[in-house]
Amino acid sequence: MFVDEVQLTVKAGNGGNGNVSFRHEYLVAKGGPYGGDGGRGGSIIFVGDEGLTTLLDLKYKRIVRAQNGQNGMTKNCFGKSGEDVYVKVPIGSVVYDLKTNAVIADITRNKQEVVIAKGGKGGRGNSSFANAHITAPQFAESGEPGEEKEIKIVLKILADVGLVGFPSVGKSTLISVCSASKPKIADYPFTTLVPNLGVVRINDGRSFVMADLPGLIEGASMGAGLGIQFLKHIERTRVIVHVIDMDSYEGRNPYDDYVKINKELESYNPKLLLRPQIVAANKMDLPNAKENLEEFKKLVGEDVKIIPISAYTRNNIEPLLIEVANTLENIKLDDFEENDVDKVIEYRYVKPEDPFTIEVTEEGLYNVVGPEIKKLFDITNFEKEESVRMFAMKLRKLGVDEKLRELGVKDDDTVLILGYEFEFYD
Numbered sequence: 001m002f003v004d005e006v007q008l009t010v011k012a013g014n015g016g017n018g019n020v021s022f023r024h025e026y027l028v029a030k031g032g033p034y035g036g037d038g039g040r041g042g043s044i045i046f047v048g049d050e051g052l053t054t055l056l057d058l059k060y061k062r063i064v065r066a067q068n069g070q071n072g073m074t075k076n077c078f079g080k081s082g083e084d085v086y087v088k089v090p091i092g093s094v095v096y097d098l099k100t101n102a103v104i105a106d107i108t109r110n111k112q113e114v115v116i117a118k119g120g121k122g123g124r125g126n127s128s129f130a131n132a133h134i135t136a137p138q139f140a141e142s143g144e145p146g147e148e149k150e151i152k153i154v155l156k157i158l159a160d161v162g163l164v165g166f167p168s169v170g171k172s173t174l175i176s177v178c179s180a181s182k183p184k185i186a187d188y189p190f191t192t193l194v195p196n197l198g199v200v201r202i203n204d205g206r207s208f209v210m211a212d213l214p215g216l217i218e219g220a221s222m223g224a225g226l227g228i229q230f231l232k233h234i235e236r237t238r239v240i241v242h243v244i245d246m247d248s249y250e251g252r253n254p255y256d257d258y259v260k261i262n263k264e265l266e267s268y269n270p271k272l273l274l275r276p277q278i279v280a281a282n283k284m285d286l287p288n289a290k291e292n293l294e295e296f297k298k299l300v301g302e303d304v305k306i307i308p309i310s311a312y313t314r315n316n317i318e319p320l321l322i323e324v325a326n327t328l329e330n331i332k333l334d335d336f337e338e339n340d341v342d343k344v345i346e347y348r349y350v351k352p353e354d355p356f357t358i359e360v361t362e363e364g365l366y367n368v369v370g371p372e373i374k375k376l377f378d379i380t381n382f383e384k385e386e387s388v389r390m391f392a393m394k395l396r397k398l399g400v401d402e403k404l405r406e407l408g409v410k411d412d413d414t415v416l417i418l419g420y421e422f423e424f425y426d
């Protein structure tokens, strides 16, 4: 089974809580703070693995979790960190955050590692807080929660060249004669159900990766046939080899085929037509082919690069491969990136979220919210005065106090933080 799209939840480990304890010394009740830090929560890390070709391993997983960090212990002992979880994914996996639809990772290399969900930091134990003014801190930080995300992984095959065309035009036959890939070949449509990759080596030493894709038909971009499911793979190939049956299988006309397939590519993504395209005029060993080719050449005009071949008799294959290699060499990476909508658009700089924003409630109170505030809130122990003081100090550092004062808040006024009431004072 070929699985090229899965959804799952990733939950990194929470950080362990810091510890509050004191050294026991002779005749000294609280001999000095002695509580260690909590351990870091385990992260979830995706790793590119060239041995994998599908996302099948993840298909039946609902959730991937990493361990929590251990709480800090007395005697200044740190809690153990949670173990990181490594998840192998095939090269060409693109990871999306389902909530924002942003690309979190694009795994394009073997052994490439990307942190998908970060483990929470461990809370600091009370010995971290001792200073000249607070010699016996009664508080420690709680651990930070680990990141949790709903993600979608889409496998978009990365190949230098993709073979496209109607069913039964000879795409699989072509890849089988120029690479070690041995896909099924037969004279009925939709023989190929999943993409095949092959490494092509030509006699002059150059090589590239070719993808044999399932046949397209009219309406593919709207979901007909195997259609749209595989059009996404063409998005990431740098050169398109359009295979056309010059013998006109089942009474089809080569020029018609050419136009229809290009129309499908265009409706799926207009930028696909900007990709260099080479026509492999196949089945030249068959009787009608010669005449059809002349007609075809006239109709498409001079600008279209056409190489007549017979995949079956292996005739004229090398010139086609040389043309592909030359074209690949002449594509500047910039050209490609510009055409590669998916990559470019989603990789644009994303403005980081403001650390906080201030909303006004129906009662006219100011409410301070935001991811950074939530993070600080979560690690604060509100039963301990010192911990609360630390929280207030951090808010001030973020500029919350200044902003509130600008808005006209005065001492003893009530403000909300994440909906909870606090009294404002300096």
Ligand SMILES: Nc1nc2c(ncn2[C@@H]2O[C@H](COP(=O)(O)OP(=O)(O)OP(=O)(O)O)[C@@H](O)[C@H]2O)c(=O)[nH]1
Residues within 6 Å of the ligand: 166, 167, 168, 169, 170, 171, 172, 173, 174, 184, 185, 186, 187, 188, 189, 190, 191, 192, 193, 213, 214, 215, 216, 282, 283, 284, 285, 286, 309, 310, 311, 312, 313
């Ligand atoms: N005579 C002749 N037959 C060919 C040639 N190339 C392919 N064929 C035949 O055409 C039929 C279809 O070939 P495939 O390679 O399976 O075609 P495909 O494009 O991969 O088809 P789908 O996987 O269904 O999209 C097979 O019977 C092949 O033997 C050729 O150059 N000459």
Ligand SMILES: [Mg+2]
Residues within 6 Å of the ligand: 171, 172, 173, 183, 184, 185, 191, 192, 214, 215
């Ligand atoms: Mg095939």
